[in-house]
Amino acid sequence: MDETPATPVVTIGLNSGQATFDYSMEELKALVEANHMTVVEQVQQALTKPNPGTYFGTGKVEELATIVADDGVDTVVVNDELTPSQIRNLENGTKARIIDRTGLILEIFANRAQSREAKLQVQLAMLQYQLPRLHTSASQRLDQQGGAGGLANRGSGESQTEMSRRTIERSINHVNHELKEINQAAETQRAQRERNELPSVALVGYTNAGKSTIMNALVQRFGKNEDKQVFVKNMLFATLDTSVRQLIFPDQKKLLLSDTVGFVSQLPTNLVKAFRSTLSEAANADLLIQVVDYADPNRDAMMQTTEDTLQEIGVTDVPMITVFNKADLTDAEYPSRAGDQLIVSAKDDASIDMLVQVMKEKVFHNYVTANFLIPFAAGDVVAYFNDHANVLSTDYQADGTAMRVELPSADFNKYKRYVVTDADAAED
Ligand SMILES: Nc1nc2c(ncn2[C@@H]2O[C@H](COP(=O)(O)OP(=O)(O)OP(=O)(O)O)[C@@H](O)[C@H]2O)c(=O)[nH]1
Numbered sequence: 434m435d436e437t438p439a440t441p442v443v444t445i446g447l448n449s450g451q452a453t454f455d456y457s458m459e460e461l462k463a464l465v466e467a468n469h470m471t472v473v474e475q476v477q478q479a480l481t482k483p484n485p486g487t488y489f490g491t492g493k494v495e496e497l498a499t500i501v502a503d504d505g506v507d508t509v510v511v512n513d514e515l516t517p518s519q520i521r522n523l524e525n526g527t528k529a530r531i532i533d534r535t536g537l538i539l540e541i542f543a544n545r546a547q548s549r550e551a552k553l554q555v556q557l558a559m560l561q562y563q564l565p566r567l568h569t570s571a572s573q574r575l576d577q578q579g580g581a582g583g584l585a586n587r588g589s590g591e592s593q594t595e596m597s598r599r600t601i602e603r604s605i606n607h608v609n610h611e612l613k614e615i616n617q618a619a620e621t622q623r624a625q626r627e628r629n630e631l632p633s634v635a636l637v638g639y640t641n642a643g644k645s646t647i648m649n650a651l652v653q654r655f656g657k658n659e660d661k662q663v664f665v666k667n668m669l670f671a672t673l674d675t676s677v678r679q680l681i682f683p684d685q686k687k688l689l690l691s692d693t694v695g696f697v698s699q700l701p702t703n704l705v706k707a708f709r710s711t712l713s714e715a716a717n718a719d720l721l722i723q724v725v726d727y728a729d730p731n732r733d734a735m736m737q738t739t740e741d742t743l744q745e746i747g748v749t750d751v752p753m754i755t756v757f758n759k760a761d762l763t764d765a766e767y768p769s770r771a772g773d774q775l776i777v778s779a780k781d782d783a784s785i786d787m788l789v790q791v792m793k794e795k796v797f798h799n800y801v802t803a804n805f806l807i808p809f810a811a812g813d814v815v816a817y818f819n820d821h822a823n824v825l826s827t828d829y830q831a832d833g834t835a836m837r838v839e840l841p842s843a844d845f846n847k848y849k850r851y852v853v854t855d856a857d858a859a860e861d
């Protein structure tokens with residue numbers, strides 16, 4: 434455990450009268466805490482738009498400088514993304530280190546990334562963020578987190594700015610290249626092929642809504658024995674890597690379920706772009722399950738954030754159901770269903786049953802039920818049905834095995850020659 438005390442900070446935000454202002458400051462506080470810092474004071478200014486030079490108006494910057502000095506903090510976290518010159522001017526005006534919302538989210542992601550792919554994706558987003566912000570403390574902080582990798586090597590003759598810029602550009606190319614290699618790896622392609630054969634369902638939603646918990650509950654009941662549970666924790670951005678698991682239901686219907694990074698409002702564009710391949714799981718899904726923390730008073734804003742982010746990554750026409758989770762923390766009755774909306778608790782078996790029922794309705798529409806008479810010489814087909822289809826009845830007859838089977842229409846077509854009508858089956 435990390436026992437170092439959290440860094441105290443002042444958060445600042447511009448209140449332009451938007452309905453979501455209070456919520457966004459609250460969200461900023463949660464992000465600050467996720468980054469091992471703690472808010473000692475919040476400062477806001479009512480302004481319709483940011484001052485282009487200093488974000489806050491000049492008088493307010495002076496006031497902020499006093500607050501920073503009085504509170505004895507050396508870091509100010511800003512609720513919006515700033516321009517490089519706004520960062521510089523605010524740093525000069527307050528004598529504090531300025532972290533904007535984007536920089537903050539990047540730092541959290543950098544600390545959470547586990548897999549090589551996630552690390553590279555975060556690194557790419559950081560480099561792109563740093564490029565126009567050289568010589569601000571924002572860049573140096575990220576540099577310490579390993580953002581630019583090889584920035585330390587200094588050449589002779591060139592100005593430091595010129596050198597850093599070229600180094601960052603080179604690093605960006607390098608990271609892009611490595612990411613491309615990961616995507617082309619045999620493993621990824623194999624997974625892709627499997628994906629094309631089975632329906633896929635993706636869990637999406639605001640961070641900390643319970644996506645990974647639902648994934649684990651489903652995997653525990655319908656996953657393969659060797660499948661590992663995914664990481665669950667009560668913190669923002671517990672999950673940064675996409676996990677895909679196969680679910681097999683008792684009727685042999687199978688699907689792929691994926692769990693991925695959660696969303697937060699104003700997720701940096703570079704980050705969303707860098708995580709494109711991770712998020713492609715959602716884009717290619719046959720069904721999205723939007724998980725919402727039903728116990729959170731800001732749930733409507735969180736749903737809006739999720740829908741905006743999906744739009745931004747180009748996911749616009751995938752069918753979606755909404756799962757209001759954590760109902761055990763509310764007075765609501767659960768599980769309950771109204772059309773495509775469910776109220777559940779991830780910790781409740783009956784809730785998981787209801788979710789499975791709805792998932793099945795949505796993704797398994799290409800199934801047919803038919804009677805087959807399979808000659809003994811084609812015993813492998815009987816074995817195939819037992820492993821891959823929902824066998825409703827089996828009867829060993831003189832001329833072969835009679836089976837009534839529910840199966841995907843592709844398989845039905847493949848084994849059509851063994852189909853018999855109900856009447857045929859009755860005759861035998
Ligand atoms: N009481 C209650 N707690 C839940 C429920 N579902 C999840 N949680 C808790 O909520 C917290 C977040 O759960 P996760 O599954 O990690 O959430 P997530 O959506 O995967 O979050 P990110 O990966 O950060 O996007 C954990 O502490 C869970 O134990 C639920 O139905 N009821």
Ligand SMILES: [Mg+2]
Binds near residue numbers: 644664
């Ligand atoms: Mg998660």
